Amino acid sequence: MANRKEIKVPDIGDFDEIPVIEVLVAEGDSVEKEQSLLTLESDKATMDVPSPDSGTLVELKVSQGDQLSEGDVIGVIELAGDDSDEGADEDAGSEADDGASEAGDSESGESREADSNLAGSDEQDADADAGAENGKPKPESDSARTDRGESESAAAETESNGDDLPAPPVPFTEMGRDPSSIPHASPAVRKLARELGVDLTGVEGSGDNGRITAEDLKGHVKSRIERGTSTQGSAGSGMDVAPPPEIDFARFGEIEARELSRIQKISGPNLHRNWVTIPHVTQFDEADITEMESFRKASKEDAERAGTKMTPLVFLIKAVVAGLKQFPKFNTSLSADGESLVYKKYFHVGVAVDTPNGLMVPVIRDADGKSLLELAQDLTELSGKARDGKLSREDMQGGCMTISSLGGIGGTAFTPIINAPEVAILGVSKAETKPVWNGEKFKPRLMLPLSLSYDHRVIDGADAARFTQYLAYLLGDVRRLML
Numbered sequence: 001m002a003n004r005k006e007i008k009v010p011d012i013g014d015f016d017e018i019p020v021i022e023v024l025v026a027e028g029d030s031v032e033k034e035q036s037l038l039t040l041e042s043d044k045a046t047m048d049v050p051s052p053d054s055g056t057l058v059e060l061k062v063s064q065g066d067q068l069s070e071g072d073v074i075g076v077i078e079l080a081g082d083d084s085d086e087g088a089d090e091d092a093g094s095e096a097d098d099g100a101s102e103a104g105d106s107e108s109g110e111s112r113e114a115d116s117n118l119a120g121s122d123e124q125d126a127d128a129d130a131g132a133e134n135g136k137p138k139p140e141s142d143s144a145r146t147d148r149g150e151s152e153s154a155a156a157e158t159e160s161n162g163d164d165l166p167a168p169p170v171p172f173t174e175m176g177r178d179p180s181s182i183p184h185a186s187p188a189v190r191k192l193a194r195e196l197g198v199d200l201t202g203v204e205g206s207g208d209n210g211r212i213t214a215e216d217l218k219g220h221v222k223s224r225i226e227r228g229t230s231t232q233g234s235a236g237s238g239m240d241v242a243p244p245p246e247i248d249f250a251r252f253g254e255i256e257a258r259e260l261s262r263i264q265k266i267s268g269p270n271l272h273r274n275w276v277t278i279p280h281v282t283q284f285d286e287a288d289i290t291e292m293e294s295f296r297k298a299s300k301e302d303a304e305r306a307g308t309k310m311t312p313l314v315f316l317i318k319a320v321v322a323g324l325k326q327f328p329k330f331n332t333s334l335s336a337d338g339e340s341l342v343y344k345k346y347f348h349v350g351v352a353v354d355t356p357n358g359l360m361v362p363v364i365r366d367a368d369g370k371s372l373l374e375l376a377q378d379l380t381e382l383s384g385k386a387r388d389g390k391l392s393r394e395d396m397q398g399g400c401m402t403i404s405s406l407g408g409i410g411g412t413a414f415t416p417i418i419n420a421p422e423v424a425i426l427g428v429s430k431a432e433t434k435p436v437w438n439g440e441k442f443k444p445r446l447m448l449p450l451s452l453s454y455d456h457r458v459i460d461g462a463d464a465a466r467f468t469q470y471l472a473y474l475l476g477d478v479r480r481l482m483l
Contacts (some may be wrong), residue, residue, distance in 0.1 A: 003079040004058065007037065009049060009072045015042045017067040021208060022186065024048075027060045027075075037074060038062065039186040046186045046211075055079040185212040196221055263358035274420045279456040282415045282427075285468035287475040289315075289431060290446045295478050299372075308376040312431075312448075313351065313405050317375050318481045319474045320401055320426060321347045321368045327467050329459060331400050333421040341458065350399035350419060351379060353386040360386045361419060363399040372481075407431060407448070416453050423458045426471075427451035448475065 012018065022039040025031060036048035037057075051057075059076040062068065183200035185193070189212055193200050196217070203220045205212035249255050260268070289312070296310055303310035324331040324347055332341045347368040350361045362382035367375060385391050402419045405428040416427035429449035435442040450471060454464050474480050 005053060005055075005077050005079060007049075007052060007074045007077055009040075009068050009070050009074060012040065012042075012047060012070055016069045018042050018069070020062055020064055020066045020068060021046070021211065022213070023060070023062065023064050024188070025057055025060070027057055029057050031055065031057055031077065036186075036188045039188065040068060041186075041211075046184070048187045049074060051077065053077060053079055183212055184210050185217075189214055189217055193217055261357045263355075263360065267358060270420075271417055275417050278418050278420060280415065280418060280453050281456045281461065281464070283452045283454070283461065283464040283468050284413050285450045285452070285465075285472060287448045287450060287472035288436065288445050289448045289475050292475050292478045293431075293446055303373065303376055306373050306377065308373065308380045310372070310376050311379070312407060313403065313428075314372055314376045314379060315475060315478060315481070316403055316405070316426070316428060317349050317351070317364065317367055317379070318372060319471050320349055320403060322474055322481065323467055323470050324400060325368070326470055327463060329463065330424050330454075330467060332423055332458060334423070334455075334458060338457075344400055346398075346400070348398045348400050350396075350402035350422075351382070352402060352404040353383050355387045355389070357389060360391060360396065361399065361402055362386050362391055362395045363397065365398065401425065403428065411449075413449050413451050416451060418453055418455055423455040424464075424467075425453050427453065 018040040020038050021041045023037075024039065025035075025037050031037065031051045031054065033052070033054045034050045037051055038049050040047050040049065055077045057075055058078045061073055061075050068074070183203065184205055184207075185200055190200065192214060193203075198217060198221060200212055200217075203212050203216055204210075206216050207213050292315055293312070296312060296315065299310050328343055329341070331344050331347070333344070334340075335342055346366065348363050348365045349367045350363045352359055352361050362385065364370075364375065364378045364382065370378070382391070382395065385395065399419065399422060401422055402416075402425045404416045404425060406414065407428050407430045409430070411429045412432075413429055414427050416425045418425050427450070429451065431446050431448040433444050434447045436445040436447070450468050452464055452468050
């Protein structure tokens with residue numbers, strides 16, 4: 001028959017009638033020795049009550065809100081294995097009962113019952129004496145076994161006192177800290193926080209009086225991973241970055257403070273998140289666009305008749321779409337859990353537009369099904385809306401890859417920041433005429449600098465080099481864009 005044992009509230013110091021703020025188990029649960037069963041909260045501290053043994057919780061006698069004191073019964077546990085002490089109790093008790101039964105058969109009435117008890121006692125003492133003569137330990141009496149059991153239980157509780165068992169309450173004056181500055185959480189939650197490396201001062205509690213629960217802690221860790229911020233709120237993806245220094249610049253001369261634009265306030269945190277959480281690598285290359293530029297200038301009148309403008313960016317959009325088809329991994333996004341890649345069957349290309357209020361990225365949809373003139377018209381329309389501040393949220397969503405062109409301004413190369421959840425972004429600098437060796441002699445060619453930043457979790461360096469080479473191949477002869 002399985003052994004059952006009552007679980008009682010251990011020594012909790014000079015406290016009485018402490019409320020139960022959290023019950024961590026339910027009837028029928030399998031529990032391990034020292035596993036926290038419930039959490040108590042006094043005026044000065046919270047403490048977990050552990051299980052004294054391993055087994056199955058067959059009865060739970062408390063619920064949240066109950067008030068407990070030392071010695072109160074929490075529940076009943078069915079032990080996982082036989083306990084030697086309890087087995088000895090049962091054997092000794094059985095012998096005593098057998099002796100009482102044999103003596104009782106020879107007598108009658110109340111005197112027979114009394115003689116039975118005496119006979120049982122004499123027989124048990126005789127057995128004990130015989131055992132002693134044979135070198136066996138003398139069985140303990142009921143009272144001795146009870147005293148020893150309580151003593152061993154107290155000793156076991158003392159030995160197992162670790163992170164799950166609270167030490168006697170420490171006055172806050174001895175802690176050297178203001179009580180209001182200490183996060184409100186149970187010892188079990190504090191232990192979990194230490195294992196996860198989380199500072200509880202940055203966790204918001206949803207329990208009574210702002211108490212931090214295990215779910216609060218797990219939610220905090222999950223949000224840190226998703227946002228890529230540290231516990232301090234100023235670091236990225238677990239990196240404890242020191243906050244920027246606060247400097248009174250007026251000490252050095254005249255200053256003027258201007259508030260950031262709305263777009264800068266929105267884009268700034270996103271750029272910071274993308275730069276810190278995505279392992280950026282940038283591949284630099286050049287494309288010979290001499291022939292492309294000649295064709296573009298020759299198409300100027302056709303574009304004007306269509307009410308638009310043929311810019312080099314139109315050809316880049318066409319080339320990027322072809323590149324996404326040739327290298328499908330560039331047209332993906334990492335799943336939220338980082339365990340899989342989402343391959344997209346559509347081709348929407350984002351184009352960074354410089355506006356008076358900041359950088360904006362409208363998206364040209366279904367770019368794979370549009371001609372150069374149609375792409376030019378979409379680009380002209382979206383760029384105008386961006387500069388006028390009339391872009392809708394839908395106009396800036398769903399991009400597969402972004403192009404950031406500084407060709408109209410200048411520069412030789414740069415490292416564009418990936419626009420998550422995309423995995424790559426193409427930067428374009430100002431084209432420059434250079435002498436290029438054709439195998440026989442140097443010839444002047446118009447070379448366009450390309451800067452491809454990619455997410456190294458998804459794309460390898462070899463794939464990035466192949467991608468830029470493919471773009472250069474297409475831009476080198478625009479007739480290939482028609483294939």
